[in-house]
Amino acid sequence: MSRPGFVLDVDDRTPPLIVHEGLGFRLESFPLGTRVVYPPESLPAVPDVDQAIRDALLHPHDMDPLPELLFAGMKLTIAFDDISLPLPTMRPPDIRGRIIEHVLTMAADAGVDDVELIAANALHRRMTEAELKHIVGERVFRSFYPQGKLYNFDAEDRDNLSHLGTTEKGEDIEISKRAAESDLLVYVNVNLVAMDGGHKSVGIGLASYKSLRHHHNAKTMVQSRSFMDHKHSAMHHSAWRIGRVIKDTVKVFQIETTLNNDIFPKPYDFLQKREWEWSIKDQATMLGMRRGLSIAPPKLKHKMFHDLRSVYGLTGVNAGEVEAVHTKTLEKVHQQHLVEVQGQSDVLVMGIPYVGPYNVNSSLNPILATCMGLGYYFNSYIGQPVVRKGGAVILYHPLNEGFNQLHHPSYVDFYEEVLAESTDPAVVGEKYEQQFAEDPWYRHLYRTSHAYHGVHPFYMWYWAAHAMDHVDEVIWVGADRKVAARLGFRAASTLADALEMASGTVGTSPSITYLHNPPHLLAHVR
Amino acid sequence: MSFLKESVDDVRLVSRGWRWGRRAQVPRSAEEYVPAAKSTVFPSDWSRRKPAMAAREVAQKAGLQPLFRSVSRTRVEGLDVLARTEGPVIFVANHASHLDTPLILLSLPDEWRRRTAVAAAADYFFDTWWRAVGSSLFFNTFPIDRRGGTMAATPGEVLADGWSLVIFPEGTRSTDGWMGKFRMGAAFLAKEHGVPVVPVAHRGTFAAMPRGQGWPARGRRQLTIRFGEPISAGDDESVRDFAARVKDSVAALLDEDRSTWWEAKRRSADGTTPDPTGPPVAAWRRVWEQTESPEPDAPARRLAAWRR
């Protein structure tokens, strides 16, 4: 039986708490009275995954069963979420692969010949063969990849994009031509957090810059409060408008899956236990790991963390019409992540772990770290932000990982050139976004190498726009001062120093809330 | 060097945060989310394995025994019954003092002592790791629950391993030195597992170190201990009846220790064995009588060759 999430009040009986900071973690003794938000424990997984998938495909919501939608001579396209989900990467077999196998089995029975599989990576980097194989499974990979029928979506391949018109607000809709011209588009998603899925899957995953720029910008993101709550997110409103237009053109069969919170496999499982319940063994493992990490060379640390594969359990799979499915999915996601929090606080503390959506098998550069903290974690709320307007955010990350030249070439220039001039999302977007988006070299690297699109660092910065607008002070604990300054923030060496620095904004005895994340949580702030 | 310093800091932080050596605490606001502890008793299996036995041998021979001899004199009778008995058995004794356990253990022949475990109250002897380790290392203890509940190791398992048990059926130390009411646990175990009960009677431990006193009284008090003939439950004998028989045998032994074997035997046959629970007189007189040493006229020194 999994226990619900709850809010801990730090008292004299509370042991030091784990705070993640990049390739490592620290034990922090929070001031008495600090609220600590713990996510619910892992929900029980479905007993028989294959049965659950079959059930979902045969009894979809608001749609005919999948076998009835398949017929010989049809054009079938299967799109699936890319490597940015789930985090960390799932221990094989990946749930997407298992679902795709079921879909393909039904397609084979129906005599469908024309099938293509597209990774819906939008402006994310192309995945390598190994990464694709991990997601779809060896069998699917062998059957489709050599024939070129399993591939990464290319948002810069003008010949293979099709413009489906505009929404009532004038937003361009330009998505993969193959998907748009298919008789049936099956989308297989992993709904790790509440922002994923729904119309975001096809409408964003298979869209080009021309389409994305309408909602991926500073103005929209400031109005997305939060983007973990699609009913109050301007970005999702836009995606929903786009999705409804797509629905008129293409028949979309959406398959959404939800996972539980089993992120850390043994022996790292102490990281998702509540600290006061640690056994002697957990304490010893933690101590050993901390000591080991303190002397391990960065490469080894990187390998240690990035080789970690999560042992997620499947908590649900739903198929059918996008919006009906997404409602069901969100119920499950909320059940796993939602924690009631009473009222806002002056200071919000968050530890940034080693991985975010955009640095799988890569390094968490300062811009991605900012996006993780001020983008994803800050926005992990429903209702109102955990921190009050004009409050302070304290983040833990050394900001020392540097840039991966293969994956993030445009990030380097963004950091060195754009951020040197301004850190205001609206200002930098106005002046530089277009240049970066249309830079031929970035385009080339995006299309042929494994680089994120030139405009991607701007999106990272936009994700953080709401937080930057909402709080007055952002302080990084344990961070490189120079880097923090370049990002427009300040650095402190300890939590006490950070609170001291923030005292100008929030006074000397602020109320503090720490989000004990990961595992993922979603604070419902009343 | 900084690595060393940080390591020390880390260990210190954890040892304080998680209260090493003490009870772990749950933050007040988290209490309702923590499931009730299944068992607060520390496991004791390890204490019956080879390394622990070796350690215990050293602890008892080099530590406990010299110490015990230095604070008391003992007279042991009836060990011959053990020569005629195959283990495992259940030793059933009256309980008047913390000295009872070392007295019984150190009176046993070495080969018996090494494979005898003492049932000890889990709620007292096994609630902290250091008390658990200390008592099982020095006194061969294993936890039993006096209030009923599941235990890490059951007496049955210990018996099945070939270990003999020492059980004080009174369940607690006597308040005035006289025997209390016997519970039926020992009789039940003996009948259940088909092992004989060896009654053990001892006197003088109350006088030497009564309840509430932390160290034996000065002057090497005389203690006596007497082992009786093993008795086994009959096939159709109920546990209740057997328990009564066990109690009677301990009472008879006490009588024998006070008088002679023949006199005690005759009184037993007549059914006039003195009540081991003592006369119904004023409390002070009961205590007065028990605080008398078994052999008040015993010489301060005896021939070393006869000492035991």
Add this chain to the structure above:
Amino acid sequence: MMLALEMFRSVPRTVAGRAVGGRMPGILSGFAAPLRLMTIAEPKIDRPGWARLKTRLSGICGSDLGMLSGKTSLYFSAVVSLPFVPGHEVVAELIDDCEDLPAGARVVVDPVLTCAARGVEACSACSTGATNRCERITVGHLAPGLQTGFCKDTGGGWGQQLTAHRSQLHPVPEGFSDEQAILIEPLACAVHTALRAGVATNDRVLISGAGSVGLFATLALRHLTDAGEIIVVAKHAHQKELAREFGATEVVAPGEVLRRVRRSTGAFQLKPEFSAPYLLGGVDVAIDAVGSKQSLETALHATRAGGRVVLSGMPAAADLSAAWFRELEVVGTYASAQHEESFRIATELAATDAVQQLAKNVASYPLHRWREALDHAHSAGRLGTVKVAFDPRSSR
């Protein structure tokens, strides 16, 4: 007799400076400098048109440091005459009348020793006014020497007295400080560089280096050409500020150059095996204002095909593949030519606010503290100084 710093022939010192000077800069101003403070006879004049000068201030130039540390190519050994008194950036006052210039007049020296100064018939270069290309720099009545400050007969700025020919002298306007005037010679070189760079309207220019050469080149380019974007590579914080004041549109750190140029020109970046990345595409003109291998390669690698790479610092050996493959025009720029009126233009530039500010920052040392002065000059960039000079009149 006068006090002067003299450069002399010393094989062990030169070798030592060359071998370890890069790693232990201290040794360059210590043992390894083939330089000594001497009391020597003043240089004599016995020809018309020549005059004696009393040094007021004489700068330490990058080429001087290169020479003292033995880094300069042996190519130049044929065009100097040892022992000599270095110092070719000179502000001085006339001891004698010199044709139209009265004794006591303050002048700056164009150091190039041309046909006119050597008393030979003008060579083909001199007759067109391209005096810096003079072909007779080893003959005539002077010992070989490409410039004042490399010739044993004329003396140099690092001594109390020197001699110069009228053709070399440019009067300093009233109101100029000596520190301002000392910058006229390097500015004149920068003017020449700017004119050699062949910058067309709106061309993108990369200047690698923000020492005095790079900064003045930036200034000259801004004033004399229609260059569009000027990207300056600067290491130190104050250099970055100065570069902006002198007209740079963008200032980047050495490690960022290629990426920044790539970004602003939309070029493609390639990474060859075991060597530095380069661009296909890039700036129209790149100026190497350092003279190191790395700086020159940066310039070569960041220039578009058919572009121009200007060697403003005394160049080190570098990989010229890009020059061949991308058909680059690699041009040298040495000193300044009289027909361009570089000194007149330089004097005007020296009057600008930016240069006046910079002049206040000139650090001057008396001759006997020469080791300190060289040390300072070696790490001028880091210490926030653009020009270090000797003041032979001073004794403290």
